[in-house]
Amino acid sequence: MRLEGRIAIVTGAASGIGAAIAASFATEGAQVLAADIAPRAAENPAARIYPCQCDVTDADAVNALVADALARFGRLDIMVNNVGAAVHGWLKDASNADWDRAIAISLSSTFYGVRAALGPMLRQRSGSIINISSGAGFGGAPGMASYGAAKAAVHNLTQSAAVENARSGVRINCIAPGAIESPPIVAWAETLPGGLDAYVDSLLPGRFGKPEEIAAAALFLASDEASFVNGAVIPVDGAASARMAAIAVPTWDS
Numbered sequence: 001m002r003l004e005g006r007i008a009i010v011t012g013a014a015s016g017i018g019a020a021i022a023a024s025f026a027t028e029g030a031q032v033l034a035a036d037i038a039p040r041a042a043e044n045p046a047a048r049i050y051p052c053q054c055d056v057t058d059a060d061a062v063n064a065l066v067a068d069a070l071a072r073f074g075r076l077d078i079m080v081n082n083v084g085a086a087v088h089g090w091l092k093d094a095s096n097a098d099w100d101r102a103i104a105i106s107l108s109s110t111f112y113g114v115r116a117a118l119g120p121m122l123r124q125r126s127g128s129i130i131n132i133s134s135g136a137g138f139g140g141a142p143g144m145a146s147y148g149a150a151k152a153a154v155h156n157l158t159q160s161a162a163v164e165n166a167r168s169g170v171r172i173n174c175i176a177p178g179a180i181e182s183p184p185i186v187a188w189a190e191t192l193p194g195g196l197d198a199y200v201d202s203l204l205p206g207r208f209g210k211p212e213e214i215a216a217a218a219l220f221l222a223s224d225e226a227s228f229v230n231g232a233v234i235p236v237d238g239a240a241s242a243r244m245a246a247i248a249v250p251t252w253d254s
Helices: 016-027 059-073 096-124 145-164 183-189 195-202 211-222
Strands: 007-011 031-036 049-053 078-081 127-132 170-177 233-236
Touching (some): 007 016, 007 096, 016 078, 016 211, 078 096, 127 145, 170 211, 211 233
Parallel strands (some): 007 078, 031 049, 127 170
């Protein structure tokens, strides 16, 4: 198994991409602390998954999460910072609270996770940190300014951390998913002009991505197969980020 004997933390692991990553890691032999603000399952050591509660917008809680992994298992080999949430709305109407929430959930949580994981990993001189970003971090999108700004910052945070620690044995990479099928994404798409069908039709593959497709990329980055991959921001988006900017995309009036 590709992750036999390794210890992993996955945040936002109760559903969606986080749950798929946690399951994939456990299947490949890792012991996984599956952290979420509201865990939905009991511990299952036989399945190598240990759900636990953590509010990743709280730096002390993230530090405690890493300390829990060290207390239970004595080391930390993989840290997946997966939490993020879009705050939709036009920039001209955004409140300070809207901005602060987007930054706390989608950027600060990642910073706290990277910083907390670096301590034990640098002492071990080994480890893989994987940040889950978004295609929104590659360019502007109507109604997603705060979220896109936070995710663009995650890209740079990933690269800066990788450069600072390039000779340490710790690798820091980022996955930028495209439109992945989940209840919040579907609900948001239904509010757009033309509804869900029009949105799905606008996607280059003509379909949503699946959480398991992001998990496959995370498994690669966590494994020894990615031993020379460091500081990368990898789109897993069905070519969305490769499309020429001049190509028309659906839009609507403000």
